[in-house]
Amino acid sequence: VIAGASVGLGAAFADAAAGHGFNVVLIARRQEALAVTAAAIEARRHVETRRLVVDLADPAAGQAIADATADIDVGVLVYNAAAEPEGLFLAPPLAGYRTNLEVNCWTPTVLCHLLGPRLQAKGRGAVAIVSSMAALQGIPMFTAYGAAKAYELILAEGLWHEWRAHGVDVLGYVVGATASSTFRGAAPDAYDGVAGSNPGAQRILQPASPEAVAARLFERLHLGPRQYSHDDDEIKASADAGLPRAEVVDAIGRVTSRLARFQSR
Ligand SMILES: NC(=O)c1ccc[n+]([C@@H]2O[C@H](COP(=O)([O-])OP(=O)(O)OC[C@H]3O[C@@H](n4cnc5c(N)ncnc54)[C@H](OP(=O)(O)O)[C@@H]3O)[C@@H](O)[C@H]2O)c1
Numbered sequence: 722v723i724a725g726a727s728v729g730l731g732a733a734f735a736d737a738a739a740g741h742g743f744n745v746v747l748i749a750r751r752q753e754a755l756a757v758t759a760a761a762i763e764a765r766r767h768v769e770t771r772r773l774v775v776d777l778a779d780p781a782a783g784q785a786i787a788d789a790t791a792d793i794d795v796g797v798l799v800y801n802a803a804a805e806p807e808g809l810f811l812a813p814p815l816a817g818y819r820t821n822l823e824v825n826c827w828t829p830t831v832l833c834h835l836l837g838p839r840l841q842a843k844g845r846g847a848v849a850i851v852s853s854m855a856a857l858q859g860i861p862m863f864t865a866y867g868a869a870k871a872y873e874l875i876l877a878e879g880l881w882h883e884w885r886a887h888g889v890d891v892l893g894y895v896v897g898a899t900a901s902s903t904f905r906g907a908a909p910d911a912y913d914g915v916a917g918s919n920p921g922a923q924r925i926l927q928p929a930s931p932e933a934v935a936a937r938l939f940e941r942l943h944l945g946p947r948q949y950s951h952d953d954d955e956i957k958a959s960a961d962a963g964l965p966r967a968e969v970v971d972a973i974g975r976v977t978s979r980l981a982r983f984q985s986r
Contacts, residue, residue: 722746722786722795724777724832725802727754729901730851733931734799737939739766743797746790748773777802778823783831790836794843798836799938800829801851803870805903808983810864818865825869833880837889844888847942850877854897854924857958858966861974862983874947881946892945894938897954900928907980924953925976 723738725731727749735745739762747762749755752774759770773789775782804824806817829850840846855863856870877893884891898904907925934950941948949955961969977983 722748722790722793722797722836723799723801724748724786724828725800725851727751727758729903730896730899730931730934731799731801732758733935734801734938735770736762736766737932737935738797738799739768739770741939742768744769744771744793746771746773746793746795748775748777748786749802750774750776777828778804778820780823780827782823783828783835786832787835795836795839796846797942798832798840798848799851800832800849800873803851803853803866805863805866807863807866809862821865821869825866826872829873830876833876837880837884840889841884841887846888847890847892848877848880848884849892849894849938849942850874851894851896852877854895854954854958856895857961858973859970860977861970862977862980878946885945890943890945892938892942893947894941894950895947895954895958896934896950897957898925898928899931899934899950901931904928905980905982907976912976924951924957 723731723735723745726735726747731749735747735758738745745762745768747755747759747770755772755774759772762768763770773786775785802824804821806813806821833848836848840848850873852874853867853870855867856874858867860867874893874895877891881891906928912923929951937950949958
C-alpha cells in the first residue's frame with residue numbers, strides 16, 4: 722500500500738515494490754495520473770494493482786483506506802505523500818497549516834493505528850514513513866513542513882521499537898534532494914557564502930533519481946529505525962549533529978530563503 726503514488730517518488734516506490742513481487746495499492750488524488758502509473762507497473766512487473774482516489778488531507782482518509790484494503794493481506798505500507806506549505810510562516814492563511822497536519826501527521830498516524838494490528842496479527846510486514854532532511858532542524862521558509870516531517874520521523878522510530886517484538890519492521894526514511902515531479906532545485910550559487918563543505922552540504926544541486934531512492938528504501942526497510950536515502954545525507958546529518966543548533970538553522974536558512982521561488986515575493 723503506497724500512499725501518495727501517482728507520480729514522483731511514490732510511483733517509484735510502487736514500481737520497486739512490484740519489482741519485489743508485491744501487488745500494489747496506489748493512492749493519490751489524481752485519477753488519471755494513478756491510471757498511467759498503474760498501467761506502467763502492470764505492464765512492466767506483471768503484478769495486480771488497485772487504485773484508490775483519496776485526498777489524504779481528509780480526516781476520514783485513513784479509515785477509507787483501511788476499509789478499501791480490508792480484503793487484502795497487506796505486507797508493506799509506505800506513507801509517502803506530503804503537503805508542503807512554503808514561504809514565511811505568517812504569509813499563507815492558517816488553513817494550509819491544517820492540511821499540513823492532516824496529510825503529514827494525522828493520516829499516517831491513523832493508517833499506522835488501523836493497519837498495525839493487521840500486520841502484528843500476522844507477525845510480519847513493514848511500514849515505511851517517508852520523512853525528509855527538512856525534519857532534522859528548523860528550516861526557514863518551510864517551517865511547518867519541517868516540523869511535520871519531524872513528527873513522521875519520530876513516530877516511525879518509536880513504532881520501530883514497539884513493533885519489532887511483533888515481527889513488524891518500521892522505518893523512518895529520511896529523504897534528501899530527489900528529482901521527483903515537484904522538485905525545483907536551487908540556483909547554482911545557492912550555497913555561496915554558506916559555511917561548511919561536507920559531502921552532503923550541496924546535495925540540492927545534485928538530486929538523486931526517484932528510482933535509486935526507491936530501491937534503497939526496500940534494501941533498508943528491515944534495518945530501521947532511521948535510514949537515509951543517500952550516503953551523503955547521512956554524513957551531513959552526522960556532521961550537523963555536532964554543531965551548535967543556531968549554526969545549523971542559519972546555514973539552511975541562508976539556502977532556503979534564497980531559492981528562486983521566493984525571490985519575486
Ligand atoms: N523530492 C525531494 O527532493 C524530497 C526531499 C525530501 C523529502 N521528500 C519527501 O518525499 C515524499 C515524496 O515527495 P515527491 O517529491 O515525490 O513529491 P511529489 O512528486 O509531489 O509526489 C507526491 C505524491 O503524493 C501525492 N499526494 C500529495 N498530496 C496528497 C493528498 N492530499 N492526498 C493524496 N495524495 C497526495 C501526489 O499525488 P496527487 O497529486 O495525485 O494527489 C503524488 O503522488 C514526500 O514525503 C516528501 O516530503 C522529497
